[in-house]
Amino acid sequence: VIAERGVAPASVLGMGLSVCGLVDQQAGRIVFSPNHGWRDVPVRTELRRNLAFPVFIENDARISALGEELFGVAKGVEDFVLVNGAAGIGVGIVSTGRLVDGTSGWAGEFGHMTIALDGPVCGCGNRGCWEALASEHALLARVPGQRGAPAGGVTDDERPERWRLVASVAAAAAAGDVVAGAAIRETGRYLGIGVANVINALNPSLVVIGGGLSEAADLLLPEVRAEVAARAMRELQGVCRIETAALGIDTCAMGGVALAINELYTPSHLRIARPA
Numbered sequence: 001v002i003a004e005r006g007v008a009p010a011s012v013l014g015m016g017l018s019v020c021g022l023v024d025q026q027a028g029r030i031v032f033s034p035n036h037g038w039r040d041v042p043v044r045t046e047l048r049r050n051l052a053f054p055v056f057i058e059n060d061a062r063i064s065a066l067g068e069e070l071f072g073v074a075k076g077v078e079d080f081v082l083v084n085g086a087a088g089i090g091v092g093i094v095s096t097g098r099l100v101d102g103t104s105g106w107a108g109e110f111g112h113m114t115i116a117l118d119g120p121v122c123g124c125g126n127r128g129c130w131e132a133l134a135s136e137h138a139l140l141a142r143v144p145g146q147r148g149a150p151a152g153g154v155t156d157d158e159r160p161e162r163w164r165l166v167a168s169v170a171a172a173a174a175a176g177d178v179v180a181g182a183a184i185r186e187t188g189r190y191l192g193i194g195v196a197n198v199i200n201a202l203n204p205s206l207v208v209i210g211g212g213l214s215e216a217a218d219l220l221l222p223e224v225r226a227e228v229a230a231r232a233m234r235e236l237q238g239v240c241r242i243e244t245a246a247l248g249i250d251t252c253a254m255g256g257v258a259l260a261i262n263e264l265y266t267p268s269h270l271r272i273a274r275p276a
């Protein structure tokens with residue numbers, strides 16, 4: 001990328017890298033990525049062999065929350081969640097302006113909460129997980145002729161292709177295609193059920209829908225809002241907006257920028273989004 005853009009390597013201050021799954025930030029390794037089937041991958045060590053600048057890594061949903069907090073729709077919002085609807089679903093939780101880590105830095109794996117008793121098998125080994133019912137893959141699997149989750153996992157190269165497919169399903173639905181419309185409605189309903197659960201659990205003032213599903217947000221959001229209206233506690237839904245990520249599919253990339261800025265330039269006691 002640096003060579004392609006004609007950027008002088010010496011002017012690069014750092015890299016913020018987004019990866020799917022559970023990340024050990026201190027060690028710079030992927031602990032487990034259900035969508036790729038990866039365990040124990042020392043990403044930073046591999047990258048640092050060829051790069052002269054610092055590399056920071058973070059989970060894709062959590063890094064996307066940083067992106068929307070610094071550059072997007074969550075600017076100045078103290079308590080919000082970002083629902084990253086990608087190959088899977090992850091949630092970045094920001095509370096009182098800081099990214100919630102949990103004991104291992106893995107808080108936010110709502111994608112693996114069980115939504116359907118005997119639902120489809122998920123990459124984590126469970127059945128009926130939220131992400132097995134409401135992710136990009138789940139949407140595409142509902143449209144015959146489109147691909148669902150490939151058995152061998154998903155490579156990053158396929159990501160723009162998935163975004164294009166999500167956008168094409170949304171366009172077909174908007175043009176009146178019955179199958180595409182039903183796929184959007186079912187996916188939106190499952191997405192909304194999970195969002196209602198997240199709202200009840202965390203009491204955010206804003207839910208941001210990001211990831212590739214943001215390509216179909218105009219059609220998904222009404223379904224999500226209807227499910228939340230029907231299912232979340234009235235008091236909690238009454239103080240919560242649901243919006244699309246302002247940066248769309250670039251949220252994750254801009255989150256990498258936000259992560260690097262945060263790590264490089266913010267004194268640890270002032271960091272807006274990550275404890276030292």
Ligand SMILES: [Zn+2]
Binds near residue numbers: 111122124125126129
């Ligand atoms: Zn799962």
